[in-house]
Amino acid sequence: MSQSFIESTLRGFAQAFSKALISEQAASQPGLLQSLDPRVRVVGVLALVIAVVLCHKLAVIGAVLVLGILVAVASRLSLWSLATRVWLVVLGFTGLIALPALFITPGSRIILVSGLPLSISAQGVRTAALLVLRVETAATLTTVLVLCTPWTHILKALRSFRLPTEVVTMLAMTHRYVFLLIETANQMFESRQSRMVGELTGAEKRRTTARTAGVLLSKSVELSHEVYLAMLSRGFDGEVRLLTDFRLRAYDYLGLAGFIFAACLATWMGR
């Protein structure tokens, strides 16, 4: 227990690496979503997520979830990976949040809990189901997009939507340095743990964490300076130029039309 804060932090770092690795592997596989232009993927999935948020009918949101699962299967994603990464996590988190709504949402009572002054209302069941299903569907769609699209392609797609080049560059650089800093923090925690004999008091644990974060901050600022000098040496003058070599084919237009049609239909039917 005494080392749990280091171990749990290290576990978090390992999970981040593992997620990134799974994404890279899935994105390089051939599949339905991978074969579409990244801009079509981003617009299409975003349209479906917006449609889900606009929908007020459980059956329609459920249909979009089924569509998301079909796209995942056609894109050769593991359903087990989706279940552990999305469905169970959302069910555990949002399900727990939605649970009290069954009892406290005012409305027509459909179930009385025997022996307790509690009852479940029809409105409570519907609102809890709407929340859980909507979050599950949106999270499934987003995860399918992320798993099937390399980060660099998502960024290029964002750039073609007129997002400022500086913002796109910062997102790209942040993503790159997140893993470097996770590795650095990982090494600092591991080296601290390997030198630890006995138990640390609560205050010592907090000092260790703050010191590690402080050192990481100093290293980050130094790193930014080094990166800046390296950029200058390559001729950086403040202007960011990105290559956007995507070309939409007839197949991509077909895919886009399919996504937009599904999103419009879901929005219309789910009013």
Add this chain to the structure above:
Amino acid sequence: MHIPDGYLSPSTCVTLYAFAASGWYSALNRVRRILATRMIPLISVFAAFSFVVMMFNIPLPGGTTGHALGVTVAAIVLGPSGSILAVSIALAIQALFFGDGGITTLGANCFNMAIVGSLVAYGVYRLIAGRSDVGARRRALAAAIAGYVSINAAALLTAFEFGIQPTLFHDASGTPLYAPYPLHVAVPAMMIGHLTFAGLAEALISAGMVSYLQKSDIGLLRGIRDFPGGLAAANSAERPFPVRLWWIVGLLMLCTPLGILAAGTAWGEWSSADLANPAARTQIEGASGHHVAPSSVPAGLQKLSAIWTAPFPGYAPRFVKSASFGYALSAMFGVGFLVVAALVATRIANRLRKRESRS
């Protein structure tokens, strides 16, 4: 505190995206002015740092652990604008790459944590730190309080956004369509965890890091202009207000009479005269889902409405006969007043900043 997709209604998401966009725009312009070509590497690496710090498990008194946001340290080291950008980028990466927080709710998450969090943290820190020495213990205390207050301000805002959902967005049977808990449930449920664990975690990591930096890397606490490598002071020179924006403001002023095209009174902006008028009451009831308006003008409304009489009631001064001209005149008056107020505030802020840099 990362709101996933589906908890907030589309109109709430759009409104909060608009708020966040105005914060991002102003922060980007300000940071670009101060850092110039150094902006991209510094903000990117700092965003990566913020991301990693959010993954730290902070040991709390009582044997448990909590996660901090790291927004306070970002605001102290980078200033509020830099912090807004760095934390927003970290949140965007979390949402887009790791699925932590939604895409439709990214504006809400950035507004709550990156924008309000940074501004509150910086304001509280500066207020408590005052003119104390950068190495003074008071600064660590200021960081702790700033961390605690900022995380709770962000949590309160999140709870408010959740809490208004069932009131504003429900179907005919009364079923809430998004976050299901009203304010009196959402606010305490959200705040209990933040007033205790999350607030404490943010306070401890902020104070601990400021104490560490005071001993080891004090330059980082003096602001981004004193960072290693030095930032050209020339970069911070003030720039005039862009001409294109003046054109846009002028165009918007000319467009203000468009409001006349809308029939009836804007929802919720009813005067006591509207509530007393039977025709207006029918309109109010129609616009409020056929909820019956109060049978008489509420006493509080009647009393308060008599306190102040606007110089331009209904956006038209009494001496102006044309409603369109009255609207345009009101717009000019309003914009002129705001421009003068902004100029005065900027001048005062610049004077204070110069005085501080001299000391």
